[in-house]
Amino acid sequence: MSAITLKVNGQSHTLDLDPATPLLYALSDDLELRGPKFGCGLGQCGACTVIVKGQAIRSCITPVRAVAGSEITTLEGIGTADKPHPIQRAFIEEQAAQCGFCVSGVIMTAKAFLDKHPRATEEEIRQALAGVLCRCFTGVRMLRAIHRAGQEMAR
Amino acid sequence: MKTLTPDARAALERAGFLRRDFLKGAGALIVGFSTGAIRTAHAQFGGPSPGSPPINQLDSWIAIAADGRVTAYSGKEELGQGISTAQAQLVAEELSVPFNRVNLIYCDTALTPDQAYTAGSQSHPANFNRNNLAQAGATAREALFRLASERLSVPVDQLTASDGVIRLKSDPSKALGYGQLVAGRRFNLQVDPNAKRKPTSEWTVLGKPVPRPDIPALVTGEFEFVHNVRVPGMLHGRVVRPPAVGATVMSVDEGSVKNLAGVVKVVVKKNFVGVVAEKPWQAIQAASQLKVTWSAGAGLPSHATFYAHMRTQPARDALAVDSKDVEQRLAAAATVLKATYLHPYQMHGSMGSSCAVADVEGEKATVWSPTQGVWYQKSTVAMLLGLKPENVHVIFRRGSGCYGLNGADTVTYDAAILSQAVGKPVRVQLSRKDEMAWENYGNAYVIDERAGLDAQGNIIAWDHESWSPTRGNRPGPGTPGNVVTGFLAGFSPQPFTPRSPASSPTAYNNNANAVPSYVAGNVGGRDQGTGTVKSERVLTHTIESPFWTGPLRSPNRLQNTFAHECFLDELAAHTKADPVEYRLRHLRDPRLIAVVNEVAKAANWEVRPSPKPATRKTGVVTGRGMASVLYEGDNGYSALVAEVEVNQDTGSVVVKRFVVCNDVGPVSNPDGLRNQIEGGALQGLSRALMEEVTWDDQKVTSFDWRTYHTLPLGFDVPKVEAVLLNRPDQEATGAGETSITVVAAALGNAIFDATGARIRQIPFTPERVKAALAARG
Numbered sequence A: 001m002s003a004i005t006l007k008v009n010g011q012s013h014t015l016d017l018d019p020a021t022p023l024l025y026a027l028s029d030d031l032e033l034r035g036p037k038f039g040c041g042l043g044q045c046g047a048c049t050v051i052v053k054g055q056a057i058r059s060c061i062t063p064v065r066a067v068a069g070s071e072i073t074t075l076e077g078i079g080t081a082d083k084p085h086p087i088q089r090a091f092i093e094e095q096a097a098q099c100g101f102c103v104s105g106v107i108m109t110a111k112a113f114l115d116k117h118p119r120a121t122e123e124e125i126r127q128a129l130a131g132v133l134c135r136c137f138t139g140v141r142m143l144r145a146i147h148r149a150g151q152e153m154a155r
Numbered sequence B: 001m002k003t004l005t006p007d008a009r010a011a012l013e014r015a016g017f018l019r020r021d022f023l024k025g026a027g028a029l030i031v032g033f034s035t036g037a038i039r040t041a042h043a044q045f046g047g048p049s050p051g052s053p054p055i056n057q058l059d060s061w062i063a064i065a066a067d068g069r070v071t072a073y074s075g076k077e078e079l080g081q082g083i084s085t086a087q088a089q090l091v092a093e094e095l096s097v098p099f100n101r102v103n104l105i106y107c108d109t110a111l112t113p114d115q116a117y118t119a120g121s122q123s124h125p126a127n128f129n130r131n132n133l134a135q136a137g138a139t140a141r142e143a144l145f146r147l148a149s150e151r152l153s154v155p156v157d158q159l160t161a162s163d164g165v166i167r168l169k170s171d172p173s174k175a176l177g178y179g180q181l182v183a184g185r186r187f188n189l190q191v192d193p194n195a196k197r198k199p200t201s202e203w204t205v206l207g208k209p210v211p212r213p214d215i216p217a218l219v220t221g222e223f224e225f226v227h228n229v230r231v232p233g234m235l236h237g238r239v240v241r242p243p244a245v246g247a248t249v250m251s252v253d254e255g256s257v258k259n260l261a262g263v264v265k266v267v268v269k270k271n272f273v274g275v276v277a278e279k280p281w282q283a284i285q286a287a288s289q290l291k292v293t294w295s296a297g298a299g300l301p302s303h304a305t306f307y308a309h310m311r312t313q314p315a316r317d318a319l320a321v322d323s324k325d326v327e328q329r330l331a332a333a334a335t336v337l338k339a340t341y342l343h344p345y346q347m348h349g350s351m352g353s354s355c356a357v358a359d360v361e362g363e364k365a366t367v368w369s370p371t372q373g374v375w376y377q378k379s380t381v382a383m384l385l386g387l388k389p390e391n392v393h394v395i396f397r398r399g400s401g402c403y404g405l406n407g408a409d410t411v412t413y414d415a416a417i418l419s420q421a422v423g424k425p426v427r428v429q430l431s432r433k434d435e436m437a438w439e440n441y442g443n444a445y446v447i448d449e450r451a452g453l454d455a456q457g458n459i460i461a462w463d464h465e466s467w468s469p470t471r472g473n474r475p476g477p478g479t480p481g482n483v484v485t486g487f488l489a490g491f492s493p494q495p496f497t498p499r500s501p502a503s504s505p506t507a508y509n510n511n512a513n514a515v516p517s518y519v520a521g522n523v524g525g526r527d528q529g530t531g532t533v534k535s536e537r538v539l540t541h542t543i544e545s546p547f548w549t550g551p552l553r554s555p556n557r558l559q560n561t562f563a564h565e566c567f568l569d570e571l572a573a574h575t576k577a578d579p580v581e582y583r584l585r586h587l588r589d590p591r592l593i594a595v596v597n598e599v600a601k602a603a604n605w606e607v608r609p610s611p612k613p614a615t616r617k618t619g620v621v622t623g624r625g626m627a628s629v630l631y632e633g634d635n636g637y638s639a640l641v642a643e644v645e646v647n648q649d650t651g652s653v654v655v656k657r658f659v660v661c662n663d664v665g666p667v668s669n670p671d672g673l674r675n676q677i678e679g680g681a682l683q684g685l686s687r688a689l690m691e692e693v694t695w696d697d698q699k700v701t702s703f704d705w706r707t708y709h710t711l712p713l714g715f716d717v718p719k720v721e722a723v724l725l726n727r728p729d730q731e732a733t734g735a736g737e738t739s740i741t742v743v744a745a746a747l748g749n750a751i752f753d754a755t756g757a758r759i760r761q762i763p764f765t766p767e768r769v770k771a772a773l774a775a776r777g
Ligand code: FES
Pocket: A037, A038, A039, A040, A041, A042, A043, A044, A045, A046, A047, A048, A049, A058, A059, A060, A061
């Protein structure tokens, strides 16, 4: 165990952790954040995605030591139900969820991508999400919502 | 009630009171008396569980607080399918209150009535017709009118209600709010089976695309899944499953993890092994390092020859229909066609592995579970822990979408056993592998279809014979061994007894859609099916499965419909008839005919036989296929047209467009229904193209997303066009499993239309498509 400082959604937290602990556990158990989810723990599904230095990363296979000190953004960090991020707003408007378990990973992956590619086409968005799963298969609505948000963000 | 999570407590407080106190409390409001019985949903097990709020009491369903807020209690839970929104709409509609004034509480054994499982597309039939929640709403409305009529001394017919207020029609200033009328008391009334439901023509909330209130919380990370339940002092558990199917524990070396940080306890109960630690990562480390010596596995039948193996096993046989003349009619037919369809085991493969939290303290237990049957969890957790059922409190918390029996029940047992062993609350989330290697899979199937045609190509006899394996199921009352943890801890799965030959059918039941849509379904001298073919036999053989099995979205129905609807297409092609025209020729049910016609119209169906004339044998070709079903024989109509592109060089199949027409009776929430149709269509596509459980001679080998294949979010998503055939005058039916049921068949038919190659085995992998193309000559 050692003291690790994580900067999450603009706040610093010093935690006593095994430095090999995957970031996901620090976020969801030590910090009790509800955004990032454990889907597979293997880097295969995207449910645990958070943004570090502008990159979407899979927190289930990222040891905390690798991100100590870096700014980490989770789903909670980009907006709230009262003040949603444009992607979150588009998901609400399109009713783009079924169980909603994948949503955090989908939105965070989309956000990291749209931030870098504000004028992305539908096809490019689709490819950016090729490694993310939604087992409820809400793809029709989610892709529509992301595209809609992208257009708004590019304005 | 000390064990409520903050979210649960807030929900109750929002409702204006704590329920336990309320149900016990005095201050009954006696506004009339009614008798009669409402229909409940326990055919399978003969009545609600002990301890359930009485189904026939209005107070079990609806409470009105002094400030006029309405709380409704339901035994049908939100799994991501949108049913909580629809149920709140229903209550708002029957009571004439705004949607946001209704707080719905569901599936908590301390609070809500036992309505068996939330499964089988039964939530609408159970709660939206003249029964249960809907009828409670109507009863409450009538009671409120009677109260207002007494207080205002005017007859009921001079009153009108809106916005939670009853007014005199002639003088709207004479008004009484529900809160004033009820003043925090109970109704103390039986649910009246004759209370008048609001006519669909007057609906203002139901039937509208009311947005789901859970979505803002879901997309901002505020939503509490069962995975997010945290209770004070909670520890984390991890299970150690056997390395092979049938392996048993020889010894466990607790010393092997003694020195690891955070380890609290190693727990062994017969063949159940788990560890408890302070933190999840510590539990994971400990579980992976714990030295367990296991016996050899029981050995598994070869995956490569499994379908042939199925035909040779001792079976429990059943006849769904038998006109007893099928062989004769086939012998007399101008043509007899035969085909065999194969469907693999598939898995639920939930996005999040299953999770539960249990707090077992001495003689009492509280569990937070994503189970589809809280009352059966209550009785089976009690069995597993040796507690009295009345001392087990089960609180549903939403898990990842389950699509049936995923790891929800088994992980609840895991948490309960571990919590009992340490006397502290324990949270368990399964590893991806423990979820996928041990869940109750959707059934594999071998289906033989045979039909006789007359000289004009009309079907004159249809014979269906199938084999499918079973082991375990959802836990019902008394069967914790139906899922892996209960079994490892020493309980048996529900017994399987071979029985052959089958006796003659005595009642018509097409719950599994084993009876094709095109036959008469004659049992007891009455035609009860949807078709016209009089000579019919449907014989099913259930065999013992080496793996756990259980309901997976459209269980049995999808597999049977795949065979029936592809075979119908084969018959049409043989006769050189248009597949839609040929369907209609043999159908009798007007609503099934209507969805077939509507979907054909919406898809701009080109009338001609399949395959498409003058198809090239190489490169990319396109085609269209259709399939239809009356789900469960009585629970929702669906017809679907798929338009596909087949690359004949690579064998890849891409769907460009799905058009789906559904008739589910009166539509409660059109947007929610569309969401279910879209999700069902795409999930059906993934299952048809990619999904298959695999194994070697000892163990399952498809246990993560590299080894069990699924379409990702960003695949080439087809257009999905949903046509909703609203039937306000009919009973509400299920909607969550209709569209998925017809996808594989429509796809197989579209591939045939495009290429002339018939593919009869799911999944339609590129290799299988290429093999079918090569076989077409
Ligand atoms: S949970 Fe991290 S990729 Fe699946």
